[in-house]
Amino acid sequence: MNVRQANLKMIKSFPGGKDALAVAMGMTIHAFDNRLYNRKGQDFTADEELQIQSFSGTTFFADAVASLSGGVFVELPDVSDIGNDELLEKWNALYAKVGEFSGKFSRAISDDVVDQRERQDLSAAGEGVNKLVQELLALTFRIYCKQHEKED
Template identity: 50%
Template sequence: MSRRQSYLKMIKAFPGGWDAMAAAMGITRNALENRTYERQGQTMSVDKAMQMQVFSDTALFAQCIAIESGGVFVMLPAPHEIDNEALLSKFNKLYAHIGLLSRRFNEATEDGEIDKRERADLAAIGDEISRHTQELLALTFRIYCRSDDEKVEA
């Protein structure tokens, strides 16, 4: 997803669309369009994009930046929403994806070559494994690691 696509999706997600988003941001619709479409030398600042993300109650800009940076964006639940049972569920999903990757790898390499479709499939499964692993680790650390404020001085 490009930055422009993220801007357009955030505007669409905001109740009232273009006019309402522009008003919420304190600019005119024309100014919002110019920044979105990069007309007349105008661009969307990171602050304005983040403001749109908050107003649209999405993570679209963060997802776009993560993709541009070669990564993935993972929205984490609040610490009080997760427990050991939820962590176990996430481990099970991770195991399932690893099993799926193994099966698809065997199917893709059966003929000695990985074609474009097979490569995209394997990459997508690999991305899911990476996303699940990072989410699992982040949640584990949120639950089981003391914050800097709570650390006992040695």
């Protein structure tokens, strides 16, 4: 996903859509559209993108930036009530995601060609596995690392 696609998804997620979001951002609809569609060399600043993301209650901008940077955005869970049972649930979810990925992988290469749709499916499934691994690591470190090691 690119930043424009992220913006459109964030707008769709905001109650009232583009007009309401423009007002929330303190912009006229014309100024908002100019930034959204890069008219006259205008664009949203990173701070504006983050504000739109916050207003929309999504992580689409972070997802786009991570993807464009060759990575994956991983939203870290709150660990205030996390223990071994929750870690076990993450492990089970990870096993299921790996199984899903394995099935998609096998189907994609069965004809010795990975087409565009299969590539997108594999990428999405791989990102799902990566996210769960990172969540599992983050939870493990937050729960079991000594306080001074958590800050490193």
